Amino acid sequence: MSKAKPALRVALLGCGVVGSQVVRLLREQSDDLAARVGAPLELAGVAVRRLGRKRDTDVDPALLTTDAEALVTRDDVDIVVEVIGGIEPARSLILAAMAHGKSIVSANKALLAEDGATIHRAARENGADLYFEASVAGAIPLLRPLRESLAGDRVRRVLGIVNGTTNYILDKMDSTGASFNDALEEAQALGYAEADPTADVEGFDAAAKAAILAGIAFHSRVTAADVHREGITEITAADVASAKGMGYVIKLLAICARSDDGKTVGVRVPPAMIPRSHPLAGVREAYNAVFVEAESAGRLMFYGAGAGGAPTASAVLGDIVAVARNRIAGTRGPEESTYADLKVHPMGDSITRYHVSLDVADKPGVLARVAEIFARHDVSIQTVRQEGRGDDAQLVLVTHRASDAALSATIKDLRDLNIVRAVASVMRVEGDDTP
CATH class of the missing domain: 3.40.50.720 (NAD(P)-binding Rossmann-like Domain)
Structure with a gap:
């Protein structure tokens, strides 16, 4: 023995x-x-x-x-x-x-x-x-598959819900029509949100996780400071209802992706609209899920409890x-792999689609003037919906893929138009290319 x-x-x-x-x-x-x-x-x-x-x-x-x-x-x-x-x-x-x-x-x-x-x-x-x-x-086995199981593959993109608190809040807003504040109070009462929820609802927690994911996935050093971060505190019940009417759901996403030329990576944490047919759309309450796309392995999804003792x-x-x-x-596990040393490109270089909601004057020629601003910055409009409300109207536009810099310039010029009462919301649209 x-x-x-x-x-x-x-x-x-x-x-x-x-x-x-x-x-x-x-x-x-x-x-x-x-x-x-x-x-x-x-x-x-x-x-x-x-x-x-x-x-x-x-x-x-x-x-x-x-x-x-x-x-x-x-x-x-x-x-x-x-x-x-x-x-x-x-x-x-x-x-x-x-x-x-x-x-x-x-x-x-x-x-x-x-x-x-x-x-x-x-x-x-x-x-x-x-x-x-x-x-x-x-509890989700995620880092080890990225670090070890996919070590022989080339990861193109990591897209995921990595914060249970914000997912619970947005899920309740979507399923019940609750306001952000009401959904947050419910999350706090159930112990899903801290008394001070700033780290979660402002995206700091998800940004830290995105940095870790990107570093492992792309064999490069990525810090939290490299991550473009947005929170969910400005998401309204109207935003959620608008998304729902278009067949989308709003999620706070960690998005890590190689550029098309493979020389840089983009890492961001924004609230975004995704189609209800997307696998991440069905992630409910405080659960987490991460979608990984690799060249040889194809598309993989990891799902489970993202927090809790x-x-x-x-x-x-x-x-x-x-x-x-x-x-x-007498051995050791794998060391940090940063051999690729890919740089994180500026947020302005990130390419996606956008959902833009404008409060405008309800009179002839408004749409043409708005469309001219989009065209000036080479941002192509895919769909338009307008609803009249007395002297004002709500104009909802969804764009084709464009750079963040081009969209930001478009929004800046729209705010200067006297026919635009307010830019009610701007939200990214993700996941249309993922079944």
């Missing part, structure tokens, strides 16, 4: 919604995890800010500590799991752990999107593993098993 391998010891940073579920799963699935890894996994300690706080899962008080740095640098720790989020102290603690030879599992999208270069460099210099599946789309902890445990196996085998 072979000699049993010594236990691998895990230090956990954070014991909130996700961390408490990691503790529970390590305890409840200890036998299965040991069989999968080839050695037992033991919890060495849990770093928290307040020792006496009530937690979702019972934790042995002897494991709790407020000295996170001492925990991650202990000689008896093999793997450090970081689920505290934010930039500091997470960055300093991860770097300290790597310097002491620890493997890292992180769910920290903000840190990886803002300063992933530093973290990846430290992992390479210290021979440390760095796994971060849980940083994007919760247990789903995210599932992704964390998967990474723990992977790095534990690597330590036993």
Whole structure:
């Protein structure tokens, strides 16, 4: 009989919604995890800010500590799991752990999107593993397929819903006719949205995830600062109803795409209209889904719970098993791949279709003058719909594909027309080329 391998010891940073579920799963699935890894996994300690706080899962008080740095640098720790989020102290603690030879599992999208270069460099210099599946789309196995399964392919585009809060809000606006504020209040009451929902509704959370996705998909370094970001706070019930009437639904999308010549990439997070026939249109409530298009593999879709304690902890445990196996085998997982070094092109170079809603004077010649402005900037109009409302009218136009710069110039000139009372909304139209 072979000699049993010594236990691998895990230090956990954070014991909130996700961390408490990691503790529970390590305890409840200890036998299965040991069989999968080839050695037992033991919890060495849990770093928290307040020792006496009530937690979702019972934790042995002897494991709790407020000295996170001492925990991650202990000689008896093999793997450090970081689920505290934010930039500091997470960055300093991860770097300290790597310097002491620890493997890292992180769910920290903000840190990886803002300063992933530093973290990846430290992992390479210290021979440390760095796994971060849980940083994007919760339980959905997404980063590893992009990083490993599609390593032999060329990814053209990644299009996805990666924020459950905004998807819940927009879904409720679409299904019930609710206003943004009413849908947000419902999301907060159900725990889908924070008391301060800014990171979600203004697109910061999705932008961080888009940066990580683009970096892996295109083998280039992309940061959150490279991502063009828009929120959903200006989306009205009228916008949603207009989209619905045209057979579209509005979603906050992370869009990462190679340029046609393959020399640059575009990365953006806008609210956009997609056809109801598109696979992403049926993603309801707080779920996430990501659509990947690769040259050889074709079109792939990943769907599932994008947040929540247990789903995210599932992704964390998967990474723990992977790095534990690597330590036993004396190997490492894949390093960051940035060999392509593609630059992120300006938002103005991005090409898509647009839905433009104008409040205009209801009199002869208005459409001709509006159409002339579009033609001046080489933006072709595909469809037009006009509804009279007394002395005013609503003019809704959908364009053919055009650059963001051309559309922005068009909107600027439209606002200067005395017949245009207001540019009520401008929204991108995506996904018409995807069945």
